Amino acid sequence: MFDSGTMKSRELRNCCIVAGIVLLAAGVLLLIRHPMQRAGTYVQVLLDGEEYARYPLTEDGVYRIAVSAQEYNVVTIQGGTASVTEASCPNQVCVHTKAVRYTGETISCLPHHLQVRIEGGEEPAYDAITN
Amino acid sequence: MMRLPTKKLTALGLLLAVSVLLGFIEHLLPVFLPVPGAKLGLANLVVLLLLFTPEYKWQEIFCFQLARVVLTGLLFANLFSLLYSLAGMLLSLAAMLLVRKCFGFGVLAVSMVGGVFHNIGQILVAAGLISGYTVLYYLPSLLVFGLIAGFCMGVLSHILLERKIL
Numbered sequence A: 001m002f003d004s005g006t007m008k009s010r011e012l013r014n015c016c017i018v019a020g021i022v023l024l025a026a027g028v029l030l031l032i033r034h035p036m037q038r039a040g041t042y043v044q045v046l047l048d049g050e051e052y053a054r055y056p057l058t059e060d061g062v063y064r065i066a067v068s069a070q071e072y073n074v075v076t077i078q079g080g081t082a083s084v085t086e087a088s089c090p091n092q093v094c095v096h097t098k099a100v101r102y103t104g105e106t107i108s109c110l111p112h113h114l115q116v117r118i119e120g121g122e123e124p125a126y127d128a129i130t131n
Numbered sequence B: 001m002m003r004l005p006t007k008k009l010t011a012l013g014l015l016l017a018v019s020v021l022l023g024f025i026e027h028l029l030p031v032f033l034p035v036p037g038a039k040l041g042l043a044n045l046v047v048l049l050l051l052f053t054p055e056y057k058w059q060e061i062f063c064f065q066l067a068r069v070v071l072t073g074l075l076f077a078n079l080f081s082l083l084y085s086l087a088g089m090l091l092s093l094a095a096m097l098l099v100r101k102c103f104g105f106g107v108l109a110v111s112m113v114g115g116v117f118h119n120i121g122q123i124l125v126a127a128g129l130i131s132g133y134t135v136l137y138y139l140p141s142l143l144v145f146g147l148i149a150g151f152c153m154g155v156l157s158h159i160l161l162e163r164k165i166l
Helices: A002-036 A125-129 B006-028 B044-051 B058-076 B079-103 B107-129 B132-162
Strands: A042-047 A050-056 A061-066 A072-078 A081-087 A106-109 A114-119
Touching (some): A002 B107, A042 A061, A042 A072, A050 A061, A050 A072, A072 A114, A081 A106, A081 A114, B044 B079, B044 B107, B044 B132, B058 B079, B107 B132
Antiparallel strands (some): A061 A072, A072 A081
């Protein structure tokens, strides 16, 4: 009985340590991420890593991106944010991704090899190492 | 080449079928989280059971995981997802084995570590495939989701282990 009690409290302590470290790491990442956020000026749509189109973030609009004859994604720009509102892909991850507005934020549709990326604004120095 | 006793081989085969099925169920569940790639990790249940059953060695668990990821990837997903799952699996299995063997963590803590490192592995692949910035952007939320998912799976595994189904 005593033994299982100490086992339980040790396990609880381990869980708290793991949760603490992870939450701390997440908090630190959030903090260093925050000052990097700069509202972008345009949306870049990439297909297979190559630029397909770019749209200004300042104008609201709905754009249909034809990935192939049947496959498509719909990019909506509204009030300075961009989101994918419709897609023919099976998993719909891009549609459920929340709208993006800051430079570097990306919505990806892996099945279509499509990326919707916010660009412009002040270019932060670290962006040189991303492609 | 390892030689496995028939009983072990049969058990591993059955468990592989169960974990592929769990992977399929998870594939059917729609994702409504705002973060891409966040999921429950139902198939991790089976691995946790194996990790906490002393008769299974880490080499056997590794082969099991490899077979599971390749099967699930080929059956329900595309090559890209296979790459993501593989990275997540390798890192989370390594981390889980480490904390289990070196720190003597229990199933709950091991499961939480596994969930977190699975997401770290996936995001490392994403960093290579997409861009480094996206990593920094999604990592905090993915870490927390991994923790929560790991906790849920840990509780479930704890219940299953107490019933000694293996």
